[in-house]
Amino acid sequence: MPRPYVLLSAAVSLDGYLDDTGPERLLLSSPADFDRVDEVRASVDAILVGAGTLRADNPRLLVNSPGRRAARVAAGKPEYPLKVTVSASGELDPDAVFWHTGGDKAVYTTDAGARRLREAGIAAEVVPLGAALDWARLLEHLHDVLGVRRLMVEGGGTVHTQLLQQRLADEVQLVLAPLFVGDAKAPRLFGPGEYQGGRLRLVETRVIEDVVLMRYEPTAPGTGSLAVPADRHWLRVACELAAQCPPSRTAFSVGAVVVAADGTELARGHSREAGDPVTHAEEAALAKVDPADARLAGATVYSSLEPCARRASRPRPCARLILDAGVRRVVTAWREPDTFVQGADGTGVLAAGGAEVVVVPEFEEAAKEPNRHLVG
Ligand SMILES: NC(=O)c1ccc[n+]([C@@H]2O[C@H](COP(=O)([O-])OP(=O)(O)OC[C@H]3O[C@@H](n4cnc5c(N)ncnc54)[C@H](OP(=O)(O)O)[C@@H]3O)[C@@H](O)[C@H]2O)c1
Numbered sequence: 001m002p003r004p005y006v007l008l009s010a011a012v013s014l015d016g017y018l019d020d021t022g023p024e025r026l027l028l029s030s031p032a033d034f035d036r037v038d039e040v041r042a043s044v045d046a047i048l049v050g051a052g053t054l055r056a057d058n059p060r061l062l063v064n065s066p067g068r069r070a071a072r073v074a075a076g077k078p079e080y081p082l083k084v085t086v087s088a089s090g091e092l093d094p095d096a097v098f099w100h101t102g103g104d105k106a107v108y109t110t111d112a113g114a115r116r117l118r119e120a121g122i123a124a125e126v127v128p129l130g131a132a133l134d135w136a137r138l139l140e141h142l143h144d145v146l147g148v149r150r151l152m153v154e155g156g157g158t159v160h161t162q163l164l165q166q167r168l169a170d171e172v173q174l175v176l177a178p179l180f181v182g183d184a185k186a187p188r189l190f191g192p193g194e195y196q197g198g199r200l201r202l203v204e205t206r207v208i209e210d211v212v213l214m215r216y217e218p219t220a221p222g223t224g225s226l227a228v229p230a231d232r233h234w235l236r237v238a239c240e241l242a243a244q245c246p247p248s249r250t251a252f253s254v255g256a257v258v259v260a261a262d263g264t265e266l267a268r269g270h271s272r273e274a275g276d277p278v279t280h281a282e283e284a285a286l287a288k289v290d291p292a293d294a295r296l297a298g299a300t301v302y303s304s305l306e307p308c309a310r311r312a313s314r315p316r317p318c319a320r321l322i323l324d325a326g327v328r329r330v331v332t333a334w335r336e337p338d339t340f341v342q343g344a345d346g347t348g349v350l351a352a353g354g355a356e357v358v359v360v361p362e363f364e365e366a367a368k369e370p371n372r373h374l375v376g
Helices: 031-043 051-057 066-074 111-120 135-144 157-165 229-242 281-286 294-298 318-324 346-352 361-375
Strands: 005-013 046-050 082-087 105-109 125-128 150-153 171-177 201-208 211-217 255-259 265-270 300-305 329-334 356-359
Touching: 005 031, 005 157, 031 066, 031 150, 031 201, 031 211, 046 051, 046 157, 051 082, 051 157, 105 111, 105 135, 111 125, 150 157, 211 229, 229 255, 229 265, 229 281, 229 300, 229 329, 229 361, 255 281, 265 281, 281 300, 281 318, 300 361, 318 346, 329 361, 346 356
Parallel strands: 005 150, 005 171, 046 082, 046 150, 082 105, 105 125, 300 329, 329 356
Antiparallel strands: 171 211, 201 211, 255 265, 255 300
């Protein structure tokens, strides 16, 4: 199901706290960084905070720059991004400035929370999601019903922790501020629980006055039939590799990446690599991994085109090579057309062998691009 791009944004002290325990909100960012945050807010369709942040900080969550608001309006967007909050209890102050500033507001809650919010006369669209709040459903509703394509999440720690642990975040924008809180009772950015095993990808660092912005992307593949943000990253890489293939009139141009469960890239390859006119992408990538590498069992193979089920040039097709390597998850952008093989069904071969195959159609055009001369 389509979801918005989810950007987590937070500032922390050098000892990793989001705030202190005093009554006033602790200002961690520098003035220029607050302006950067304003710019990011202006670029998104919606800003979300947890009910804990509403109660603690009473934030307005506006785009403060008149120029940025005017640019939004000129681009046909609402002057302010939609403001969103989540609350299981529904215990929110109807007089909080959140409800009375900016543009549209929505609150995602439970059925019991919705009753409370309506009784309190909260000035917002109240969206009950049943007995408990499910983040995937919330994001799908934001996307499908409220038209949100980019979502900025501004905390607090409870919300950030869930979105990262549930593999629903596309990006983390973290600002490190040069001060200490030193109070174990203060809120932390990320709480305990199960995160992806390996290292995130650092995509940018920026010094802004005395703070440092770091942008990270998750790297670990999903584990089931749903594509997580990291899956989309690796599939994009596979599609970029496909564009590097020497052109051919008799074979597809395909890229493939093998990624361990903790997000470590094990190998990558593309069709006709290293001058071999018949090498397939998955075959080229798997040939670079030690067959005894225990990480293969939990790995995901990303292939711009569905792995082949039959081929004349080698005894084993790629679907079989993948199964024989012990890999049990494949993410692909494009089901194989009948161009060279009638009724090729690599997905069927993989599924029969116990592998999960995830097709992500949003990359189909990118996968086709280097093959236009073959498929039009
Ligand atoms: N430095 C920064 O960048 C930054 C940014 C934001 C916030 N903060 C700080 O962070 C602190 C607040 O963080 P926090 O962790 O206490 O609160 P929070 O994450 O803002 O909100 C937690 C609340 O959101 C609701 N919620 C979260 N997950 C839910 C789920 N799955 N289902 C239903 N409801 C859910 C619950 O509301 P109910 O209790 O109503 O059910 C929960 O108590 C404050 O001190 C604030 O200043 C700092």
